[in-house]
Amino acid sequence: MQGTPKAVLAAALLLWGGAVAAQSPPDVILSNGKIFTADDARPYVQALAVRGERIVATGTTADINRLAGPRTRRIDLHGRTVVPGFNDAHDHLPHGTPAGRHFGFPAAPLLPGPSPAQVLDTLAKLARQTPPGTWLQGDIGLVVLLDPQFRRAALDRVVPEHPVMLKPPWGHGNILNTKALQVLGISKTAPDPVGGRYERLPGTQQLSGLLSEYADWNARRELNATLPDAGWVRLLQQYSAEALALGITSVQDMAGDMVPDQTLRVVQAARLPLRLRIIPLPMTTTRGIRYGEWANVGRHLTPLVRVSGRKYILDATPLEGGALMRRPYPGRPGWYGRLNFPVDTVRQMLRTALVSTEPLMLHISGDSTAKLVLTLMSELADDATWRRKRVRFEHGDGVAADLQPRARALGIVVVQNPSHFINPALVNAPPVPLPLNPAFRSLITAGVPFALGSDGPMNPFLNIMFATTLADPKEALTREQAVRAYTAGSAYAEFAEQNKGTLAPDKLADLVVLSQDIFTVPTPALPATVSELTMIGGKVVYEAKVIGKR
Template structure:
């Protein structure tokens, strides 16, 4: 094949070259052996070029053609055997199988490309990790990937030509866990108390006082994003701190993790929270040594105050979605999985999508319903008719995809469910505190079973080791009772799984296409100092065990949990490799590097594997003919830069559904 001209045209490639190991076959997720790691843990450039094939070279006199099932079986071929060194050779197309599949496709379209990108490094992230020089886009799809000359031949007089000048192209990055709708609203309408906007209690007080002066009479001061791990005092903000500057209007400041917040005394009074108020089920009212509320409310206790805050209307919801979509595009991002929405948010999404303003793909998970088990089953049945199969409301932009549940709390609030006591200040022990389940585990298991039995995809928030064990055990028990392959149940965050949980997740993925971690790599960075202090030195080394996933043949889909951490996925790509906290309060490497992975694997966790958890792996997540043209153009090559440069990459251009939706000024 070397020296031959081959063009992988739209619809011509079929499924032979696009082997998805997570759909069956090999337990090795991807063959990356042809890119050797250098001494910095980066992948070296492949020495073998990306080839293309013209459909006109394929004979069409084959008597029989493989049908859809046969073509998918071809896509599930086992990888080649390992050689004497234990490495697997670069996977090549089998000419006969390739020709058989191509011969059954449509002829090469005669229409010229709408867009060509030339003279760069097109990192396809396909099953063979190929890198090309150029690509062509026709309509919403990638039309071809190949050499400059071959792609240039597809251009016409009206084709837009972009000279990449050596820049890199990857699939558009996606986020497996982003509170997209609420995060967009927070970005527009909530006081931002994140680092480095505030770095001390005094700066928090100044920001809150300034916001109060800008508001009308009786309006709440609403803020978000503070983190005691980034404050000079390394402690919670308290009601007494807020009372000093704003005693005459209610204040509610949500922590960056969203699992706890602080109210001033007026807000506590309005909610009727006193020393005699009991902790609600699944929540904690923080108290001082005399039993008086400090203002800090954790988990379900937040609702005592937050339910009093006036909600935003449809206009604000739509504005938030549009604003965050634009911000995503400016960071080379083209999709995400929004967990836990309700009907009003869904309608806001529909409005934005129908107006043509949704420039990202959203896979929405519905909130789990409260009520009796019969009510939950009825809700599950109604969702099943709405969300199966996982179809878009239009052009695969907006998908109703299942349900989100919670079993535990937060690593910041020390409410996640553990087997051993939480730490405090890294080495001190928070004696007697092992967190707790956010609701009765048996009741939650019954509710999960209702969704599973209805054939719904479910992702469960599970941070602590005991919580993760509960979740994967629930998956296994549900599958034993109602065997259903392909629901792809997710383990949201999956911070510190036990070895037993790791083994069971690997088994569930292999046998049932279920048990996929949906972690947030930026937890070790953005909230890494708080996390290191709370998990302690031993558990910190186990946090986000990506190498352990990889060694077991697992895949995982990474996200930001925005607005818990910043949403740009380049930060997460870096954090999966570096595992370094923001400030280094407890040292520069409290998480170690044993669980680090290489850059290519990290990129897959923000592209290919997110697409899998959005049920879109045949449509996005790699750069291949026939898939949607969701593309990211970067100022540098993520596979060759130094580790520290990954988080500093600049998005030069974003293509979504074949349209250029972002271009950097002066880029």
């Protein structure tokens, strides 16, 4: 008992010191603005103050300006709009490839893509212009991908000495020529890996050249592993510079394109100034999933980079007919799509998630896949247990109205990607019939946690335009809903809502000053929005020009 007075005195001094620190002037004040906090309790304020890496106060310009000290940087926003830093909840980094020559067809319609003749003509020209052995990688669409005559034999006749890889922008399906198969060590009769398929020539075991799902991604990873780190570092740094100029302060990377050691080397060498969450996406072999390939990787690589979670891809997409649906695909009687893994494997993924500290992300497009997983979850544990796990449905296109109550009860977090559902009226394109109607606003209305990620064009303002102009007006988001999903929703999706996602006291000062008011500008003007100032953890990491400094 004799030590008690000393302990009380020490505690009192500690509290007194903390109170003094709390009264010290902020480092930065932003005032006289339209600040969207993404906080439902107080969605708009005029000003905020930052000390160190966190926000210390929000309120009126008059109230916040009173906190300023002689060294406080005071930024007069002159009415500019400020939002929380965007958190891209679903991307695949780095963008692009440093290998060989890449070619696309920007004038071709996005989904149908170029014609077989256009692709072959382009390959023939590139083969004449580049040394044999140079990789030729191109973008294709459904016309080429679904053409059974456009396979490695057709490519071999035009480019026998150059390895060729052709893939659609949505990342499901890949056509290789014989040279590419040889370079990647894939025999002409290779067995299918778990979760993936090699298309075979009719009546034989010979590979046609079309690789699907994990067969495709394994091949890409094999190619990427042969490329020098320096090229990937350059692409990652280029992404970061573009992201900061767009106000992206956090990104969640579905890390499957490189082996773990290569991913870590590249990320550490890139020294990115934004927050990066690496989400491991284990690849497979003919024997099973490589569950342990990320097992010995630390969770925190740098103060801004962490490794967390596991992602598995359970089905493909409705575009090429790979998402597992409850009804047959239009024009394909008896075809419902397919699961990438046996049901028992999916059940084991869920069992592992129940005892693991790693959050689980599942790529789920089809409504039958969604129903299956919700059913399995309900069989394995009670709703409250699952809610603590926050299992994510990446895309979640198939979480139809009848499934939404169970999704909410189980705490499913849906991460949706607006660029997957561009309203054809925006781009003067004919409508593309799909076997499902994507859920956006109905999920929010149903109380299902909802986030946005790019998984395509990285521009958040372009994606906000897509999300607010969906072909089904009942599903279109308001602009405030879209920004909340891109900030607060994405933070919740990574268990980070206590630290970021809203502009409120004690939250990290991750924010962006915008070049225009995205809540009022005409819809076509949204994609031209850029950042004038991007702040991460209280530090200005991007500034187009010095604004409002006094």
